[in-house]
Amino acid sequence: MAEIDVKRAIQPRGFSPRNPTLMPKIVAILALPGVQLLDVSGPLDVFAQANTESGRAFYDLRVIACRAGPIRSSSGARLLPDAVAGQTTERIDTLLVAGAPDAATQQLAPRVRDWLRATAARSRRFGSVCTGAFALAASGLLDARRLTTHWASVDALAQACPGVIIEPDSLYVRDGKLRTAAGVTAGLDLALALVEEDLGREIAMRVASQLVMFFKRPGGQLQFSRKGETRPSGRSALQELQRWVAANPELPHRVPELAARVGLSPRHFARLFQAEVGVTPAAWVEAARALLDTHGEAPKRVAARCGFANADTLRRAFLKHVGVTPAEYRRRFAGDGDGSANATRRA
Numbered sequence: 001m002a003e004i005d006v007k008r009a010i011q012p013r014g015f016s017p018r019n020p021t022l023m024p025k026i027v028a029i030l031a032l033p034g035v036q037l038l039d040v041s042g043p044l045d046v047f048a049q050a051n052t053e054s055g056r057a058f059y060d061l062r063v064i065a066c067r068a069g070p071i072r073s074s075s076g077a078r079l080l081p082d083a084v085a086g087q088t089t090e091r092i093d094t095l096l097v098a099g100a101p102d103a104a105t106q107q108l109a110p111r112v113r114d115w116l117r118a119t120a121a122r123s124r125r126f127g128s129v130c131t132g133a134f135a136l137a138a139s140g141l142l143d144a145r146r147l148t149t150h151w152a153s154v155d156a157l158a159q160a161c162p163g164v165i166i167e168p169d170s171l172y173v174r175d176g177k178l179r180t181a182a183g184v185t186a187g188l189d190l191a192l193a194l195v196e197e198d199l200g201r202e203i204a205m206r207v208a209s210q211l212v213m214f215f216k217r218p219g220g221q222l223q224f225s226r227k228g229e230t231r232p233s234g235r236s237a238l239q240e241l242q243r244w245v246a247a248n249p250e251l252p253h254r255v256p257e258l259a260a261r262v263g264l265s266p267r268h269f270a271r272l273f274q275a276e277v278g279v280t281p282a283a284w285v286e287a288a289r290a291l292l293d294t295h296g297e298a299p300k301r302v303a304a305r306c307g308f309a310n311a312d313t314l315r316r317a318f319l320k321h322v323g324v325t326p327a328e329y330r331r332r333f334a335g336d337g338d339g340s341a342n343a344t345r346r347a
Contacts, residue, residue, distance in 0.1 A: 024060035025093035032100040039098035046191035086115040099131030113139040127179035129187035137161040146175040150183035169220035182221040219323025
């Protein structure tokens with residue numbers, strides 16, 4: 001991988017180390033062993049393009065390793081880091097930790113954890129991309145904080161760090177100095193949001209245009225998850241209820257009926273469900289998504305099987321909780337070949 005040196009590539013007019021307002025802001029990405037390349041290269045490209053669009057080296061980019069030597073990524077490609085954690089004294093403005101497929105089970109060296117804590121304390125902001133959140137958790141930086149991570153790692157992170165408040169549907173979350181991104185490509189969404197914070201909406205929109213990406217991506221990351229890849233969550237009574245709903249998608253699943261089934265008042269049930277499962281009971285729109293995924297049924301039929309009054313009610317609930325319409329979701333994810341095309345026309 002070619003070394004990125006934006007400072008030399010785009011030298012700002014009037015640059016002077018004596019003028020701190022023109023000094024580039026150092027963005028450092030700690031790449032865990034086995035890192036996913038896109039967790040690193042995606043945000044770096046966003047920040048580099050922001051330099052181009054702003055006409056000056058606003059960001060100075062760094063890749064930090066946990067130990068000396070090249071960083072072997074999950075794809076086998078190797079990154080040449082600029083520094084090693086604990087061996088750099090530069091003042092880092094923004095610190096991000098890039099995730100790896102096995103981040104949940106990696107054991108960070110004490111010096112890396114110490115460096116993360118000290119650097120996060122001194123930085124203007126810090127955070128993670130995808131499963132990089134596990135490294136922050138191991139360093140004691142996530143207690144009682146709001147954050148997000150890859151949808152498939154939500155339960156593992158909640159177990160590893162019980163004090164966190166995870167927003168499983170968000171593409172990125174801001175909580176004070178903390179910035180976290182969801183799965184993999186959401187690192188680009190987070191980086192673009194940081195560019196907007198620093199350089200304004202116009203520059204951020206130009207960056208998005210040049211990189212051919214959404215300025216504000218529709219929907220959250222739950223639109224990319226797959227029914228069956230997540231397990232029932234919450235206390236045992238709620239898990240049993242979730243299994244019952246999955247087994248009976250054709251029945252009406254309104255809050256009063258669901259609350260009565262577990263012996264709670266509708267109000268208490270709704271609060272408890274959202275607190276322990278992470279979504280409102282209305283998010284049983286997921287049952288509709290499963291039908292759209294696997295059967296390509298018409299919205300009217302899906303609505304009837306999932307307890308919605310009509311297709312329009314389904315559409316409104318789907319748009320609210322998934323961020324896209326049923327037809328748009330099916331265009332993106334359901335079926336293949338002629339079956340997918342026919343399903344799209346029926347929607």
